[in-house]
Every structure is written in C-alpha cells, then in structure tokens.
Amino acid sequence: MEKSIATLDKGTICSSWNYCGQRLATGLIDGIIAIFDTSDPASSFFTSTFKFKVNNGSITKVVWVPPEYGDAIACICSDGSLSIWEEISEDSEPVQWKQCTSFGGPLDQVLDGQFGNSVSSLKLTVAYSNGLVKVYEILDSMELKNWQLQAEFQNVTDSLAKFGKASCSLASISWNPQRSESRPASFVLGFNSDTPQLNSPKVWEFDQDHQRWLPVAELGDNGDLVNALAWAPNIGRPYELIAVATSKEISIWQMASNPDANGRLSVEKVGMFPCHDNQVWQMEWDMSGMTLATSGTDGRVRLWQSNLNGIWHEQAVIESAT
DSSP: OOOOOBOOOTTEEEEEEETTTTEEEEEETTSEEEEEEOSSTTOOOBEEEEEEEOOSSOEEEEEEOOGGGOSEEEEEETTSEEEEEEEEOOTTSOOEEEEEEEEEBTTBOEEEEEEEEOSSOEEEEEEETTSEEEEEEESOTTOTTOOEEEEEEESOSSTTOOOOOOOEEEEEEEEOSOOOTTSOOEEEEEEEESOHHHHSOEEEEEETTTTEEEEEEESOSSOOOEEEEEEOOOSSOSEEEEEEEESSEEEEEEEESSOOTTSOOOEEEEEEEEOTTOOEEEEEEOTTSSEEEEEETTSOEEEEEEOTTSOEEEEEEEOOOO
16 A cells, blocks of 8 residues: 655655665755655654755755765756755754755756766766756765866767857766776766757766767767756666666667777667656666656656566556545
8 A cells, every 4th residue: 555755845846865875855845955864664654854945946856975984965946056054063063955056047047957976076967948957066965065177078979079158957877876986987868859860868977098088879860859858877787777768768878888999889779668748757767677657747656667578667667536
C-alpha cells in the first residue's frame, strides 16, 4: 500500500532529494525554498523545518550540492538567475540559510546547472539561454562562494565551429555519477533551441593533460529538441547508460566506457519509446542504474526497465490518487 512521506506546500513546482542526508528541498512558485527533515530516524514522515525567500519570481529547479561540501543547494529561478545557498550554524545562533553566490540573471539567463565531482575539485556546469555552457570550479571545499570560470564553449563536436547567438528555451545537463581516478570527469549536455547543432546531446570529458573539455560522443545527430537527460549510475556494467527525452521520444543509449584510437566513445541506441501526446520533462535513475523514472505532461510517473534479453519496456505506471 502506498504511504505518504511528506505534505508539500501549495505551489510546489520542483524538488530535490538529498540521499546522503535524508533531506528534501522544494521550490515554490512564489520564490520560496522549503527544506524538509524527519525528527525521528525511525519515522519516514518528513516535515518542513526551514523556509526562506530566494527570489521574487518562481523557483524552476533546485539541486543539492554533493554532501561532502556541506549542506547547500543551488536554485534556478524564472528570472534566469542561479543562486547557491548554504546552511550555516554559528556558535549559539540559530541555523540559517545564507546565499553564497549567484550566476546569470535577466540579461544572461541560466537554463540549467548541475554539480559534478572530479577527483581534484567540485565543478558546476551552467547552460545559458544564448547557447553557451560554462564550467566553474572551487578549489577550496570550505568556500562555496569562491567560484572561478574554468571553461566556456558551445555544445558542438567541431571545436572550430562557431554559431551566432542562439535562442534556447531549455537545456539539460547530467554528470557521470561515478568519480574515478582512472576516468576523467564527464557530463552530457543537450539544448532545446533554434540551432539544431547545439541540440543533439554531446558527452564532454575533461582532458587533464591539456586542461580542456573535449566532445567524445554524440547521442544522435538529428538536432531534435532535448527536454531532459539522465546518466545512469554504474555498479559494474562494462558500458554506460544515458537516457534522452526529446520532443519526439525517450531513448536509452549505451555508450562504451573506454575510448577508441581517436578518443571517441562508441554509442548505440538500445531502447526507444515514442512520446505520443505526452512530453517528458523530468527523468531520474534509481541508485542501481537499473530503473528509469520519467514524468511529463500526462501527470504520471512511468518506470522503465530492461528484461533479461536487453529489451526495454514500461514496467509500471504511477498515477495521482486525485
């Protein structure tokens, strides 16, 4: 029997779960962030413990900073700003959430931002409405306010190709969840824009020797508008799995873990589900990387799995009780 674990505020439009700290952050349409905790470790019900105003517009996305860097979140607002907020406890003062820094705004709008862990530092990839992607990093794990720009580029495979100012309505970034000294930091990025060359999801890897980001794989090249991306955790597979939701379909891509002689990673589409009248806007893998959850305009959560023959299918549909 299904059981409620939290009662969210009216106007909640986005959320993010902190698996390590067992905490939930939600963003509201009136620009408020709510933090949910459970007072009893034996209890599975979460109640709101903090609320704070971050913007006069609505919150469109909230994401937790990796737990080794403290209790902090990043939130993207409807005015195109991205701000980072940290939970601060000073001496006998009550716990407060304080803003560390911010990026973007009305003239330089942020569409998506995601944290990625490399062996050397915490990185933040930010995609902007003009089609640019910027990678920031902090070298001091205790200072979430001091970010420096590491790289700036466009989402194209030919490093010499340059396109004029693009108009992008959406972007999606998903970092490789694994952190390994044997593999470079990497993420996948796609746009929903008027420039097809920017749209197709590309996998970017950091070349440590030359201190630059290189495109090592492209998941299709037809320029379909990308709504969401999700890189699956890997618990022992000899390949990677990445889910892509476009305006036409959900696809599952299998990508080699090791590059060929040209430094490229081979890819193969191993699953495809037409969207029909349902546009998918959010996707997330479970912690094992075996089940993909998707949600969209039909108001349902769908779970997808692969059978023993490698055929992907819809395993379950979860509908609202009201």
